[in-house]
Amino acid sequence: MSSFRLITEYSLWFILPALCVAGAYSWLLYSKKGPWSPLLNKILFSVRFILIFLLCFLLIGPLLQYIKNEFEKPIFVFAIDDSESNTISTGVAKLSALKKEIEQAKKILQQEDYTVDIVTLSGKLSIDDITFKNPSTNLDYLLDKVESNYENRNLAGTILFSDGIYNQGLSPAYKELGFPLYTIGLGDTAAKKDIILKNILYNKLTYQGNSFPIVAEIQNQGFEGKDITVIIKNKGKLLDKKIITFSRNYDLKEVEFRLTSDEKGLQHYEIEVVPLEGEFTDKNNTGHAYIDVIEGKEEILLVASSPHPDIKAIKSVTDQKENYSLNIYIPGITEFKNEKYDLIIFHQIPDLQNTAAEILNKYGKDNSSIWYITGNKVNYASFNQINNALKISQRGQQLDQVTAVYNPDFNKFSLTTEEASVISKYPPVSVPFGEFKPMNNAEVILFQRLGNVQTVKPLLLFSNANDKKVAVFSGEGLWEWRLLEFKETGTTKVFDKLIGNLIQLLSSREEKRKFKVYPINSEFYSSDPVLFETEVYNDIYEKIYGQNINLTVTSEKNEKKHYSYVNTENSRFEIKGLSQGIYKYVASTILNGKKETSEGEFLIKELNIELINGTSDFDLLRTISDKNKGVFLPVTKLSSLPEILKNSSPQSIIHSNEELSEIINLKWVFFLLISLVTLEWFFRKFKGGY
Structure with missing residues (x-):
């Protein structure tokens, strides 16, 4: 339904002066007899009158108000819990019959001129597509989905079809919704053996x-x-x-x-x-455990000139990792264990007393991964000679107090914006006053900030040159970071993540292979696809694309599946439909006439939380219906649902859309005025009035 209305910026009483002006002007022009007939004189008088009146009328600012009304029919949403637990509590045959009953109820409501939509946990929008195989039940998510999707809509009510069993998300009993919630109880509440x-x-x-x-x-x-x-x-x-x-x-x-x-x-x-x-049922009688048995721990040696709180802070991080073993060597206090180490941490070594010179020479000059932590005891002349990552030119004995700023461009590991913010609030550490010169394309992890000024000087950097990984933390007071974070937040998550990631980056050995194929995760659920990354390099280790890749995946039962694909930029190879178990894979390609291979393993797990409980919870459904002005019905009374919904008397909503247009801006008004002027001019010219 639409309507028009004429309104003006000024009083409509100004129409009277407009009529008078138009009449007077037209009378003065056509009161004398002209060279045309009396009929034409009256016509020309009328044309001039209308023209002058319209021009005067436009001066009072007339507006055309257009109101368009649209009717939005009441909407009922069928929110269907299509999780696998319904298959246990209700049974496949009854669920098939239920889908037909839901479809029938939907048609009855649509015949009453209501809109009926379908929302499910699995995202299916058609009743015929529902299979009741969703691996988990999150009723809180399902109701939130309805609430957000139908905000500011004419939602007359939501009908939740569920057995009341949920295993993810918050309890729906705590939800207060802005619409009536009707619940249909599926399954059986009787306890089952x-x-x-x-x-x-x-x-x-x-x-x-x-x-x-x-x-x-x-x-x-x-x-x-x-x-x-x-x-x-x-x-x-x-x-x-x-x-x-x-x-x-x-x-x-x-x-x-x-x-x-x-x-x-x-x-x-x-x-x-x-x-x-x-x-x-015996479907919930079986479970699976997958354990990664590794050959040995990563050995880490920490060498320090003297006891220091930093040592305890680092040890607190490595102690949380079962695959790390930290040996601490402080000359004169602890005993050195001559073993093979994956990472050596030198804390304020080399020092002025030349402590642990033999160990420093042994590991500093080979390909061992090293993390240097500097301080006021460091001999910077020796430090600059032995490391190839950072040269520090100290000016006198002056120190700067600097805070840390995370470098978002560092990509060897990542921190979130929130974690970077926590690091920026850590207390200042003492660094040498002087010049800091990164070497061999070293990458900065943390920059120094002096007061409110962020500098380009590195506080923590990482280098990987000539197969030797080196990190340098050029400040003293690392332990205070962990202490303050615990005081402020009650946890040390950010500190532990930063140090843990750095240790992992340094201690892990990189493979300089030209062909790598690997799954993006070590574990997948059977409902998810397995995604493989592919990396192929030329002789100077530039990535190349367009290689033909052959991939063989073998299950625990020695069943093999073969795949072929071509690696492209920004794409991953995807495998679907693998069942639970451990899989080994072997990928191969031909590179420069030579066969290159890459192999590994991954895990497929079943999400079996739907099999734990097969007893329906109608009490929960009654609770949420009563709380949200709805009604609970067992599935046996589903046929009465359309009548109950009609008796709730849902009404259509009128949405009015108003538009205001200035008449002077309308094209047809312009052409009308031009037509009147042209018509008068033509007859006067034709009859010799000009």
Whole structure:
């Protein structure tokens, strides 16, 4: 429905003077007899009158108001929990019938001139496409999705189809929505006899030959007093078996297996609760543990001229990493262990007393990775001679107090904006006053800031020249950073991440291979694709593209799948449909007439949280309906839903859109005035009036 209205900037009473002016002017012009007929004289009088009146009328600022009304029909949203738990609680056959009933309810509401939309956890928008296989249930997310998508819309109500079981997100019982929420309870609330493997606890990393535990949490529902057998297997071989008995219903017990692996690499352990007769389902009787068995720890040597709080701060970081072993050598205090080290940290070495000169010469001149931490005891003349990353020209004994600024262009590892902000608030450290000259294309991680002025001087930098990794922290007072962060935030996450990433960068050995293929993660869920990165280099280690790559993926059952693709810039190779397990891969290509290969392994895991609980929770659905002005219905009464929704009397909303246009800006007004002037001029000219 649309309407027009004429309004003016000034009073409409000004139309009367406009009429008078137009009449007087036209009368003066045509009151005398002209060389034309009386009829034409009246016509010319009328034309001039209209022309003058329109011109005077436009002076009072007339506006044309256009109002357009649009009706938005009431919207009902069917929010469908299409998670896998419904398959257990309701059953496949009943879910198929349910989809037909939902479609029927939708058609009835649409016939009543309501809009009905579908929203699901999996993103499906059609009832026919729903398969009830979503691997998790987040009802809080589903309702938030409706609330955000239909904000400022005529949402008359949302109908949630669910069994009330959720395993991710917040409880929907705490939500207060801006629309009525009706709930349809799916499944059965009756407790089912079942033995459930609820969880498996284990460390993802262990060392070859070490003993490690795997703990299975098992819950009983209806089998109290029965002997329950729990077994653990590796590659189909039975490793251990334990028998437990539950004394009461809904009891939870832990079963611990202690194992040892002499085989390195990813190991797959399968824990199974042997099914009992009368169990509701055996899909939740099996769990999997994947443990990476590595050959040994990365050995780190920290050499210091004397005890210092920095040493404890660094040790606190390495102690959190199970794959690091830190040896501390302080001459005269601790004993030096002559071993092979992946990283050497020199704290205020070389010093003025030439402490640990033998160790410095041994590791400073070979290809060992080194992290130098300077301070007031450092002999900078010796320091400049032995390291190839940073030259520091100290002027006297003066020191500057500087704070740190993270360099966002550093790409060997990354910190978030929030983490960089935390670092910028760390207390000042003491650095030598003088010139700092990075060498061999060293990359700055942290810059020095003096007061409010950020300088280009490095506080922390990294170099990787001639196969030797070197980092230099050119300040003293590292320990204060960790202490202040803990005081301000109660954690040391940012400090630990910065130092941990630096140690990992220095201690890891880079492979100078011309061909690399690797998955972007070591673990994937079966519902996600496996993405492979491909790197191919020429003789001067520039990336090249257009290579034909052959990829073979082998499962634990020795089943092989072969793939071929061409590597391109900014693209990854994708594999879908792999089931749970450990996979090994071998990729190959021909480079300069020679076959190059790259190999590794990755893990596919199942997300089995939907199998833990098969008992519907109608109490939750009643609670959220009552809280949000809705009604709860069991699925058996779904046919009454359309009538209940119609009785809620949803109304259409009128959206009015108003537009104001100045008449003087309308094209047809311009052409009307031109036409009137032209018409009068033509007849007067033709009849000899000019």
